[in-house]
Amino acid sequence: MDAPTALDRRRTAYGEHRWSDAIADFDAADRASAATALDLAQFAIAATLVGRFEEGVDWLTRAHEAFLADGDVDGAVRCAAWLGMQFMDAGDRAQAGGWFARAQRLVDEHPEGRPDHGFLLIPEGLAALYGGDGARAASVFGRAAELARAAKDPDLVALAELGLGQSEIMLGRPAAGLARLDEVMVAVTAGEVSPVPSGIVYCAVLQACRLAFDVQRAHEWTRALDRWCAERPDMVAFSGQCHAQRAALFLLHGAWAEALAAAEEAQERSARGDRDGLYSAWYQLGEVHRLRGEPDAAMAAYEQASRTGWEPQPGLALLRLAQGEPAVARTMILAAADRLDPAERRWLLPATVEIQLGAGDVVAARAAVDEIRALTRSNTMPLVQAIFEQAEAAVLLAEGDPRAALTTARHAWAKWRELDVPYEAARCRVLAARACRALDDEASAAMELDAARAEFAELGAGQALAAMETESPSAPTPQPGGLSAREVEVLRLVAAGETNRQIAGELYLSEKTVQRHLSNIFGKLGVSTRSAATAFAFRHELAG
CATH class of the missing domain: 1.10.10.10 (Winged helix-like DNA-binding domain superfamily/Winged helix DNA-binding domain)
Structure with a gap:
């Protein structure tokens, strides 16, 4: 086979996002020793995208060496930085540290190099972000963004701005953070950013939407991610995360059969090579089974999720609560909250309220509701308001104020209906029924319970249906x-x-x-x- 012809085919396949074809043709060209450093780097990207991590690392290492041989220090630094980030993502700290050290040494030896050496600031910013230090992360990502703009490097600009947006959300400024992330996504969807940074941005922005309680943005960018993945059918990287996000949205909006299918697809895709999707894939699978009243399957999925190194919370704690173990559930949720950064911890607050009430600690539940109330002052998303009013209604009821609880529960129900979240809307009707019962309005309580039961039955919410056995407003007939x-x-x-x-x-x-x-x-x-x-x-x- 003529080497230039093989390289031409590989380059065409790479440009058309046919990663598997690019790998096959490149292998033939490389055997003829015609590959450039850039070809090696692109082969590494293609191998990574189809889930062949080890081969991607090998080819990126060769690209680094080829750039050095060509005297291209910037190319060598970039390869070393990406290798460090890949090993960091894989949990191999020793190799990650070695590659970062090599990249830093090259920068120190060649200070006249272009400013895209700012790639080395990305892992530093990520370390601060993962450590819960939003202010330090913002400072580091800000320096990286300055270098990126000076270098006119779209990949580095996207990663730096992504980090800045995530930092803003962590610091309790969701509107500013989301606006910055929208701008990053414009560059990605316009095709200005290369494939691997694009996938990182897509998945990170969807996670940021979740942390900011922005359902509408999550919908919009999930559809964009769906289209992006569909245009790259043999891509494995990021595909598991895509399907896990789809599962979460299906579950939220009551399409539980579709949620189960998407979660299973996410698990299969993640197992094929999208390691970053494994936790979400198993966690969403556990959530579907928990809500459907399948505790054994839910527990098995949560156990798989925990093996990725992340805690399956709040799902596991809520499962323990449903199984009649409120003390265990409370220990789990409070321990998880202590270990999470502020943005992630906010997502545990609704479950914390429910679990504290289940454990009989109304004072602690009120404290958690007050935290949600404080969140509503900086975050005006409808989802936050619905969460707050539902939690407030539950605590008001436990505090002995059924009239205020009834009004608040009905407000929460209306907001959940507007958001098209049927499960939580039905749970608000159960709260309303309890309030009606406390006000001696048995007829209204029965109507609320009948409506909730019908919604739970349509969803297949086995756990909620089982719990409703204790919700009859009148004494049960002896059997x-x-x-x-x-x-x-x-x-x-x-x-x-x-x-x-x-x-x-x-x-x-x-x-x-x-x-x-x-x-x-x-x-x-x-x-x-x-x-x-x-x-x-x-x-x-x-x-x-």
């Missing part, structure tokens, strides 16, 4: 054999000849939960077979 209302439902379906799997599907429970109910039924009735239990159901007119 034969001392069975609970849920046990009567299970027995009725057993008598209809349904299997445990069919019962689980109809009642939005896990099969393990159905088996537990069946064991309790057998114990209360003093029987040991489904046929004997069915006979009891017919004798006492419990069968459908």
Whole structure:
């Protein structure tokens, strides 16, 4: 094969975002020893994008050496800085530190080099950001941005401005931070930024939207990320993060079957090479299972998420609360809050309120609500206001003010409806029902509960439906054999000849939960077979 022809094909494939074709053609050209330092660097990018991390590192190392051989110090510094960042992202601190040290030595030996040496400031800024020091991060990223503009380097400008926007959000200035991130995204969507920095920006901006409680921006930029990934069908890097973000939005808006499919796709994509997507993929999978009332599957997913090095919170703590372990849940959520930076900690506040109330500590719950109230002063996003009013209603109810709780719960319900978040809207109706009951308005309480139950059933919210067994505004009618209302439902379906799997599907429970109910039924009735239990159901007119 003629080497220049192979290189021409590789360069064309690279330019058309056909990364796998670029790798195949480049390999042939490289064997003919015709590759330049720039070719080696582009091959490294293509290998990284299709999930071949180790090969990408090998080719980027060769590119670094080739740039040095050509006397191109700036190219060598850039390769060394990217290698350091890749190893830092992979958790290999020793190799990351070695490459950063090499890049710094080259800068010190060649001070006349171009100002794009500001790439070395990016990891320093990230370290400050991850350490929760927003002010120091802003200072470092600011210096990097000055060097980037002097160098007219769009990749470095994008990374520096990204860091500045994230720092603003951490410092409690979401409007300024999001405006800066919007400007970065304009450069990315215009194609001014190369592929790897573009993917970093996309995923980081979506995370920033979450931290700033900006649902609308998250929608807009997720659609942009979807289009960007679709134009690069063989790209693995960033694709897991893309699907995990889609899962989170599906879950928020009540499309739980779609959320489950997106979370499973995120897990598969992440396992193929998008390591940064693994945590979100497993966490979102756990959230779907938790809300559907499938605790075993949720726990398995949370355990996988925790193996990535990140805590699966607040989901795991809320699962423990639903399982009747409020003390464990409180220990988990408070410990997680202590370890997180201010921006991430704000996301735990709604769960903290719920868990503190579940543990019976109304004073601590009020303190958490006051933190959310303070957040509403600097962040005017509708999502923040809905979160605050829902939490405020729950605490007002626990404090013995049902009239104020009812008004606030209905305000929160209206905001969730406007945001198209059906699960939280239904939970506000449960709060309203409790307030009505406390005001001796049983008719209104029953209507609120019926509406909430219908919404939960449509969503498949098994956990919420199970919890509603205790929400009946009137005393439950005694059942034969001392069975609970849920046990009567299970027995009725057993008598209809349904299997445990069919019962689980109809009642939005896990099969393990159905088996537990069946064991309790057998114990209360003093029987040991489904046929004997069915006979009891017919004798006492419990069968459908």
